[in-house]
Amino acid sequence: MTTQATPDIKSPFLQQQPVKMLIGGQWVESASGKTFETMNPSTGEVLAHVAEGDSEDVNRAVAAARKAFESGPWPKLTPSQRGRLLLKLADLIEQNTEELAQLETLDNGKPIKYAKGGDVPLTADHFRYFAGWATKIEGETIPVSIPNMFTYTLREPLGVVGQIIPWNFPLQMASWKLAPALTCGNTVILKPAEQTPLTALRLGELICEAGFPAGVVNIIPGFGETAGAALVAHPDVDKIAFTGSTEVGKKIARVCTDTLKKVTLELGGKSPNIIFPDADMKFAIRGALNAIYFNQGEVCTAGSRLFIHSSVYDQVMSGLSEGASRMKVGVGLDPTTDMGPLVSQEQLNRVTGYIETGKNEGARIITGGERPGGDIAQGYFMRPTIFDGVQDEMTIAREEIFGPVVVALPFEDVEEVATRANKSIYGLAAGVWTNDVKKAHKVAAALKAGVVWVNTYNQFDAAAPFGGYKQSGYGREMGHAVLDAYTQTKTVWVNLR
Numbered sequence: 001m002t003t004q005a006t007p008d009i010k011s012p013f014l015q016q017q018p019v020k021m022l023i024g025g026q027w028v029e030s031a032s033g034k035t036f037e038t039m040n041p042s043t044g045e046v047l048a049h050v051a052e053g054d055s056e057d058v059n060r061a062v063a064a065a066r067k068a069f070e071s072g073p074w075p076k077l078t079p080s081q082r083g084r085l086l087l088k089l090a091d092l093i094e095q096n097t098e099e100l101a102q103l104e105t106l107d108n109g110k111p112i113k114y115a116k117g118g119d120v121p122l123t124a125d126h127f128r129y130f131a132g133w134a135t136k137i138e139g140e141t142i143p144v145s146i147p148n149m150f151t152y153t154l155r156e157p158l159g160v161v162g163q164i165i166p167w168n169f170p171l172q173m174a175s176w177k178l179a180p181a182l183t184c185g186n187t188v189i190l191k192p193a194e195q196t197p198l199t200a201l202r203l204g205e206l207i208c209e210a211g212f213p214a215g216v217v218n219i220i221p222g223f224g225e226t227a228g229a230a231l232v233a234h235p236d237v238d239k240i241a242f243t244g245s246t247e248v249g250k251k252i253a254r255v256c257t258d259t260l261k262k263v264t265l266e267l268g269g270k271s272p273n274i275i276f277p278d279a280d281m282k283f284a285i286r287g288a289l290n291a292i293y294f295n296q297g298e299v300c301t302a303g304s305r306l307f308i309h310s311s312v313y314d315q316v317m318s319g320l321s322e323g324a325s326r327m328k329v330g331v332g333l334d335p336t337t338d339m340g341p342l343v344s345q346e347q348l349n350r351v352t353g354y355i356e357t358g359k360n361e362g363a364r365i366i367t368g369g370e371r372p373g374g375d376i377a378q379g380y381f382m383r384p385t386i387f388d389g390v391q392d393e394m395t396i397a398r399e400e401i402f403g404p405v406v407v408a409l410p411f412e413d414v415e416e417v418a419t420r421a422n423k424s425i426y427g428l429a430a431g432v433w434t435n436d437v438k439k440a441h442k443v444a445a446a447l448k449a450g451v452v453w454v455n456t457y458n459q460f461d462a463a464a465p466f467g468g469y470k471q472s473g474y475g476r477e478m479g480h481a482v483l484d485a486y487t488q489t490k491t492v493w494v495n496l497r
């Protein structure tokens with residue numbers, strides 16, 4: 001592998017050799033001195049060498065986070081001061097939009113138009129929304145039935161929180177984790193995904209610049225099996241918040257039982273997206289394309305099982321394949337790119353493997369299923385892919401592919417489609433396309449999913465709770481629901497007699 005010429009971005013961030021980790025307010029190399037490479041998936045070239053954290057670095061970070069939680073300036077800050085730090089961070093994110101967007105695109109591959117127009121502003125927005133909560137986390141007075149008692153509750157932070165995130169929205173996933181934890185007064189050790197550590201680390205610089213006290217946020221890049229596992233097993237970590245695959249989520253939940261750490265899990269999905277014949281077809285087709293191909297299909301909520309009413313099946317399929325073949329697959333930094341590369345060679349192999357399995361099990365490819373050639377042949381690209389002739393039992397209709405691959409499934413009536421849509425171990429999200437208001441609510445109620453979108457898809461807002469039913473996880477992020485995940489309730493009894 002050759003090291004790519006430094007791209008034209010404003011900060012010297014990528015010049016660091018290696019990019020360091022953040023422990024106790026200091027930027028340091030790993031205790032072992034080891035580094036790992038992060039790649040530019042658009043070219044397959046090395047983008048940066050990054051300090052590789054393992055258990056020794058995790059031990060140091062946990063000690064720093066504990067000290068900051070118990071005795072630093074952090075627990076003495078007023079809620080208003082905590083809120084102001086988060087607001088300052090949001091401003092700094094906004095001021096560095098161009099650089100953060102470029103780093104995100106270089107490291108993850110996603111189109112720059114989405115990194116700049118979506119990932120970065122939504123990250124700033126997330127910190128701003130949770131800044132507002134710092135002054136609004138209230139206890140209650142309890143009317144107990146024992147005479148002379150004054151009984152009230154306090155909502156206190158949990159303590160030291162370990163947070164582990166995936167590579168599909170590196171910056172946004174960091175904000176979903178950090179913002180609620182910090183507004184509640186916890187301290188944090190964040191482990192970004194090995195494929196995409198850069199924006200979390202640049203965010204760490206902005207966190208320092210905003211004035212968060214040393215040790216409140218520690219960022220340990222490294223591998224899941226070493227750094228991640230050490231964080232999960234550490235006896236002085238009070239809670240683990242994890243976003244990633246269901247498989248790893250189960251492992252983490254098992255380990256957390258050893259120390260009875262609190263744990264919240266945002267896991268995988270195989271979300272149904274249902275088009276009824278009374279939908280506005282132009283919007284439904286556009287919505288179905290966005291549901292599966294946004295972010296290269298590397299979205300936990302991707303509408304990867306597309307249920308289409310048989311009476312409009314041919315119409316929808318031809319609209320879909322036309323839309324899919326019109327999408328520009330290209331390098332992330334090209335402003336005209338609609339779909340970038342997959343994040344890694346490993347992810348490309350995984351998606352390619354599912355496409356082969358689909359063909360072997362008898363499904364037919366309508367469009368895509370192959371890699372583009374030409375001047376982007378070195379990147380980890382896969383064309384937008386549509387499968388027809390799919391049965392519900394096929395592997396590609398059951399397992400999360402996490403790539404730009406949709407399976408089309410015809411259906412006949414409402415009860416049938418709700419039953420089939422719910423026949424999954426997952427329950428993260430679902431889409432419904434119809435102009436019949438009664439049907440919309442009826443189906444939304446019947447679907448076993450943490451989020452249902454009607455005549456839209458992939459909408460997220462810091463104020464709207466998000467999370468999974470069934471094996472898509474436990475707990476909710478965003479909205480005030482997440483505050484329960486980062487506080488614990490203390491009941492105080494005072495005898496006034």
Ligand code: NAP
Nearest residue numbers: 165166192193194223224228229244245248266267268300
């Ligand atoms: P993953 O393999 O589960 O990895 C997620 C994170 O966990 C990474 O930081 C990873 O480190 C770390 N990890 C791996 N093994 C670990 C272990 N034994 N102990 C502790 N940490 C460990 O998932 P992924 O492939 O990166 O991400 C895709 C998955 O995330 C999909 O299933 C997707 O649906 C899900 N996701 C869910 C949501 C949601 O909100 N529900 C949002 C986005 C993505 P490494 O980077 O070193 O592997």
Ligand code: MG
Nearest residue numbers: 038039107195
């Ligand atoms: Mg990378």
